[in-house]
Amino acid sequence: MPEPKSRRIILVARPRGRPQFTDFRLEEGPLPRPGDGQLLLRIALLSLDPYMRGRMDDVRSYARPVGLGEVMVGGTVAVVEESRHAGFAVGDVVLSHSGWQTHALSSGEGLVKLDPAVAPPSTALGVLGMPGFTAYAGLLEVGRPRPGETVVVAAASGAVGSAVGQIARLLGARAVGIAGGPGKCAYVKDELGFDVALDHRVPGLNERLAAACPGGVDVYFENVGGPVWDAVFPLLNEHARVPVCGLIAQYSATAPFPGPDRLPVVMRQVLTRSLTIRGFIEREFAALRPAFQKDMAAWVAQGKVRYREDVVEGLERAPEAFIGLLEGKNFGKLLVRVSAL
Amino acid sequence: MPEPKSRRIILVARPRGRPQFTDFRLEEGPLPRPGDGQLLLRIALLSLDPYMRGRMDDVRSYARPVGLGEVMVGGTVAVVEESRHAGFAVGDVVLSHSGWQTHALSSGEGLVKLDPAVAPPSTALGVLGMPGFTAYAGLLEVGRPRPGETVVVAAASGAVGSAVGQIARLLGARAVGIAGGPGKCAYVKDELGFDVALDHRVPGLNERLAAACPGGVDVYFENVGGPVWDAVFPLLNEHARVPVCGLIAQYSATAPFPGPDRLPVVMRQVLTRSLTIRGFIEREFAALRPAFQKDMAAWVAQGKVRYREDVVEGLERAPEAFIGLLEGKNFGKLLVRVSAL
Numbered sequence: 001m002p003e004p005k006s007r008r009i010i011l012v013a014r015p016r017g018r019p020q021f022t023d024f025r026l027e028e029g030p031l032p033r034p035g036d037g038q039l040l041l042r043i044a045l046l047s048l049d050p051y052m053r054g055r056m057d058d059v060r061s062y063a064r065p066v067g068l069g070e071v072m073v074g075g076t077v078a079v080v081e082e083s084r085h086a087g088f089a090v091g092d093v094v095l096s097h098s099g100w101q102t103h104a105l106s107s108g109e110g111l112v113k114l115d116p117a118v119a120p121p122s123t124a125l126g127v128l129g130m131p132g133f134t135a136y137a138g139l140l141e142v143g144r145p146r147p148g149e150t151v152v153v154a155a156a157s158g159a160v161g162s163a164v165g166q167i168a169r170l171l172g173a174r175a176v177g178i179a180g181g182p183g184k185c186a187y188v189k190d191e192l193g194f195d196v197a198l199d200h201r202v203p204g205l206n207e208r209l210a211a212a213c214p215g216g217v218d219v220y221f222e223n224v225g226g227p228v229w230d231a232v233f234p235l236l237n238e239h240a241r242v243p244v245c246g247l248i249a250q251y252s253a254t255a256p257f258p259g260p261d262r263l264p265v266v267m268r269q270v271l272t273r274s275l276t277i278r279g280f281i282e283r284e285f286a287a288l289r290p291a292f293q294k295d296m297a298a299w300v301a302q303g304k305v306r307y308r309e310d311v312v313e314g315l316e317r318a319p320e321a322f323i324g325l326l327e328g329k330n331f332g333k334l335l336v337r338v339s340a341l
Numbered sequence: 342m343p344e345p346k347s348r349r350i351i352l353v354a355r356p357r358g359r360p361q362f363t364d365f366r367l368e369e370g371p372l373p374r375p376g377d378g379q380l381l382l383r384i385a386l387l388s389l390d391p392y393m394r395g396r397m398d399d400v401r402s403y404a405r406p407v408g409l410g411e412v413m414v415g416g417t418v419a420v421v422e423e424s425r426h427a428g429f430a431v432g433d434v435v436l437s438h439s440g441w442q443t444h445a446l447s448s449g450e451g452l453v454k455l456d457p458a459v460a461p462p463s464t465a466l467g468v469l470g471m472p473g474f475t476a477y478a479g480l481l482e483v484g485r486p487r488p489g490e491t492v493v494v495a496a497a498s499g500a501v502g503s504a505v506g507q508i509a510r511l512l513g514a515r516a517v518g519i520a521g522g523p524g525k526c527a528y529v530k531d532e533l534g535f536d537v538a539l540d541h542r543v544p545g546l547n548e549r550l551a552a553a554c555p556g557g558v559d560v561y562f563e564n565v566g567g568p569v570w571d572a573v574f575p576l577l578n579e580h581a582r583v584p585v586c587g588l589i590a591q592y593s594a595t596a597p598f599p600g601p602d603r604l605p606v607v608m609r610q611v612l613t614r615s616l617t618i619r620g621f622i623e624r625e626f627a628a629l630r631p632a633f634q635k636d637m638a639a640w641v642a643q644g645k646v647r648y649r650e651d652v653v654e655g656l657e658r659a660p661e662a663f664i665g666l667l668e669g670k671n672f673g674k675l676l677v678r679v680s681a682l
Contacts, residue, residue, distance in 0.1 A: 054613065225608060239625075244612050250605045259600015263607055264591045267566060270620035271585050272395065277618040279611035284580075 004031045008101030009318055011066045015056055018252045019326070023056070024072070024319040032105050034084045039106045041078035043098055046315070046336040047125035048074065048322050049159070050223075053251040072100040072318075075130060077114065077121045079341065088113075093341065095124045100318050102338055119297065121341060126333035127307040128296055130282060131159035134245050136292045137285035138221060139167050142243035142278045147172030149218035152209070152235075154228040156197060157184040157308070159333035160245065163296075164221045165194045166305045173219070176212050178205070178228055180328045187331075192306055206231045216240075225249045233266070236275055244279040248326060308332030345372045349442030350659055352407045356397055359593045359667070364397070365413070365660040373446050375425045380447045382419035384439055387656070387677040388466035389415065389663045390500070391564075394592040413441040413659075416471060418455065418462045420682065429454075434682065436465045441659050443679055460638065462682060467674035468648040469637055471623060472500035475586050477633045478626035479562060480508050483584035483619045488513030490559035493550070493576075495569040497538060498525040498649070500674035501586065504637075505562045506535045507646045514560070517553050519546070519569055521669045528672075533647055547572045557581075566590045574607065577616055585620040589667060649673030 005028050013023045034040045055066045055073055066073055076099070080092040085108045088094070095112040098104035114121045119128055126132060145151050151168035155161040156177025165175035165188070177194040179185050180201050188197035196212040198205065209231045216237035222229065226249025236242070269275060299305040310332040312321040318336050325334050346369050354364045375381045396407045396414055407414055417440070421433040426449045429435070436453040439445035455462045460469055467473060486492050492509035496502040497518025506516035506529070518535040520526050521542050529538035537553040539546065550572045557578035563570065567590025577583070610616060640646040651673040653662040659677050666675050 059613070222608075225605065229608075244608065247605075247608055247612055250609065253605060256601035257603075257605050259602055260597035261600055261602050261604070262598075263603040264566065264588075264594060264598050266604055267563075267570075267585065267588055268591070270618060271588055272400075272620070274620045274622060274625060275618075276620075277608075277611060277616075279613070279615045279617075281615060284615060 005029065006031050006101065006103040007315055008071045008099070009315065010069055010071055011056060012068060014058055014068070015252065019053065019056060019319075019323055021319055021323075026316055031103060034082050034105055037085055037107060039080050039085050039088050039108060039111075040082040041076075041094070041096055041098055041104045041106050042081045043076045043078045043102055043104065043315075043338040044093075044341045045077040045122055045125060046074050046100060046318060046338050047076065047129070048318065048325055048330075048334040048336060049131065050246050050248045050251065050325065052322065053248075053326060073097065074099050075125050076104075076338075077124060077341070078104070079339075093121050095121075095129070100315065102315055116341075119300070122309060122333075122335060123300070123307070125335060126159050126309065127163060127300055127305060128293070131333065132163050132296055133285075133289065133292050134282040135160050135163035135167060135221075136296060137282050137288050138243035138245050138280055139164055139171075139219070141285050141288065142276075142280060143168075143219040143221060143241050145171050145173035145219045148174070150174045150176060150213050150215060151219040151221065152176045152178070152213065152217050152232050153221040154178040154200070154224040155248065155328070156188045156192075156194065157331060158223075159307075160223055161221070162188070162192055162307060162332075163305060166192055166299075168219070169193060169195075170299065170304060176209070176217075178209070184331060187308070191308075200228060206234075210235060219243070222246070223248065233269070236269070236273060238273045240273065240275050242275065242277045244277060245281070252326060309335055311335045311337050313337050346370065347372050347442065347444040348656055349412045349440070350656065351410055351412055352397060353409060355399055355409070356593065360394065360397060360660075360664055362660055362664075367657055372444060375423050375446055377425055378448060380421050380426050380429050380449060380452075381423040382417075382435070382437055382439055382445045382447050383422045384417045384419045384437075384443055384445065384656075384679040385434075385682045386418040386463055386466060387415050387441060387659060387679050388417065388470070389659065389666055389671075389675045389677060390472065391587050391589045391592065391666065393663065394589075394667060414438065415440045416466050417445075417679075418465060418682070419445070420680075434462050436462075436470070441656065443656055457682075460641070463650060463674075463676060464641070464648070466676060467500050467650065468504060468641055468646060469634070472674065473504050473637055473648075474626075474630065474633050475623040476501050476504035476508060476562075477637060478623050478629050479584035479586050479621055480505055480512070480560070482626050482629065483617075483621060484509075484560040484562060484582050486512050486514035486560045489515070491515045491517060491554050491556060492560040492562065493517045493519070493554065493558050493573050494562040495519040495541070495565040496589065496669070497529045497533075497535065498672060499564075500648075501564055502562070503529070503533055503648060503673075504646060507533055507640075509560070510534060510536075511640065511645060517550070517558075519550070525672060528649070532649075541569060547575075551576060560584070562586070564589065574610070577610070577614060579614045581614065581616050583616065583618045585618060586622070593667060650676055652676045652678050654678050
């Protein structure tokens with residue numbers, strides 16, 4: 001009988017623009033063995049998220065880039081396979097940050113035990129995890145929509161956007177979502193209950209967005225950049241807030257960007273309309289986490305916040321799924337099933 | 342004996358780019374007579390401020406533009422010449438918003454009586470007025486410097502910039518000022534007590550600013566835009582705050598701006614460094630006004646905040662002085678003496 005193997009996907013080249021399959025490599029090796037105080041984790045689910053594109057570049061950021069030859073980073077749901085740690089037993093299901101691989105050793109630090117009886121473990125990577133908290137914290141701390149105000153969000157069927165619009169409505173605001181294609185738009189409007197869903201693939205987005213926001217836009221939750229920004233920006237009301245949590249449309253652009261230079265126009269409007277543009281990463285709002293866990297778990301349990309998962313089977317398909325994510329091919333929170341839970 | 346006349350400067354053309362003398366016209370007319378409940382004000386001092394450039398354009402903003410044929414707007418210190426209003430007596434000195442003219446009628450609404458025994462009335466247009474409050478509110482509400490942090494401000498010898506740096510130091514922060522020419526820089530460093538003053542007319546601003554901010558920049562108080570922005574932006578630390586109260590360097594630009602497009606680069610940094618860019622106008626922080634009046638009056642009385650005035654004689658010189666202001670020719674708060682106090 002052959003030795004059990006572990007597999008992992010490492011970064012082997014920094015992409016110029018759009019990531020390619022050749023930027024990644026699948027490696028196989030022996031199963032690691034836990035030392036004293038360690039655990040062996042078997043990864044069940046890997047979360048794929050747009051921020052990972054940023055980690056592939058060697059640029060200054062809030063997080064250090066993935067090194068060449070290193071395992072791609074990522075949030076995971078894992079099962080304890082072997083434990084030499086008093087705090088964890090074989091079979092425990094945990095949230096970890098083990099990256100794109102089938103197995104990982106852990107000292108237990110940073111692991112969060114998940115109770116499958118309370119919520120499906122996959123939600124710890126989505127609506128009850130980082131993407132959900134990004135939506136919650138960005139909206140409550142930066143966007144601060146008041147009842148009757150209009151909140152616009154793109155990638156509205158995605159993990160963050162879908163939560164943004166639903167929370168906005170729970171706060172009494174109008175939610176206008178932008179998504180790609182009629183299927184996603186129908187889901188955003190009919191299943192998630194946004195007031196309006198607009199398909200950015202249909203021509204005339206600027207005009208249709210203006211018509212959908214007759215009172216202007218008070219909060220633009222920026223997670224894409226690109227043409228959606230250009231459509232939303234002229235509609236921003238005085239004192240509008242723009243939480244910025246992602247710029248998926250420009251992650252793979254190769255600088256310099258052609259003119260005209262939009263910055264002076266944007267700054268002029270920032271000034272004359274007293275706009276706030278605020279980049280953030282959810283972990284800076286850690287103090288809000290307990291409130292999020294309580295609110296969001298209740299909203300999900302009551303059906304007030306709904307979510308959708310797009311599950312790809314097998315670690316080896318992670319690069320393809322990730323490249324598709326950057327092009328909007330997923331429909332809902334993108335997950336890779338690495339092994340059975 | 343001829344009838345007493347009043348004079349006023351009206352806007353006759355919207356500037357394309359830099360304002361020209363021909364955009365203004367000096368008009369003369371009979372002295373207006375106050376009706377019941379009205380006052381006749383004789384303007385003593387007119388404040389000239391960069392925001393007036395914005396009012397000359399016919400664009401959406403927080404304030405409506407000056408109409409063609411209308412008197413140019415502006416804050417003024419005035420003396421009550423005639424009163425048919427129970428609340429005001431002849432000889433009262435008031436802060437008003439009478440614009441570029443020698444006389445104005447008023448219903449009394451919005452006037453603030455000034456006591457020359459407490460502070461020179463001119464300070465109501467400068468350090469104790471709108472520019473001083475812009476510095477105070479923008480720094481306390483948006484910039485929020487913590488002790489030891491670095492605050493950068495341009496036009497550092499001007500009405501707003503000089504107050505920004507001095508308040509920053511009173512809050513325990515480092516103040517780095519940028520100004521045009523050795524005289525202004527010596528004043529900013531030696532008289533105002535900034536930690537560093539840099540001359541933007543000397544080549545190599547980017548390198549000199551980087552050397553002056555070895556720990557990066559935590560607050561950039563934006564009042565100019567243009568090349569100073571380009572020098573400061575790469576130095577902004579994670580969680581840096583950028584209160585935007587003016588963009589004097591670009592007010593007279595004629596769109597579109599040539600490429601490359603800097604916006605995607607700026608937005609990427611907003612995201613990865615969790616930056617806050619926040620336009621504001623001081624009046625949105627009206628709740629802070631009493632604290633400002635108390636703090637600033639004390640600081641000025643104690644010599645902790647110093648100020649400088651650049652006084653031009655005669656209403657007819659207002660256009661020339663205003664055009665010079667946009668080019669940085671003034672040295673200190675620019676005022677026009679319209680008549681003796």
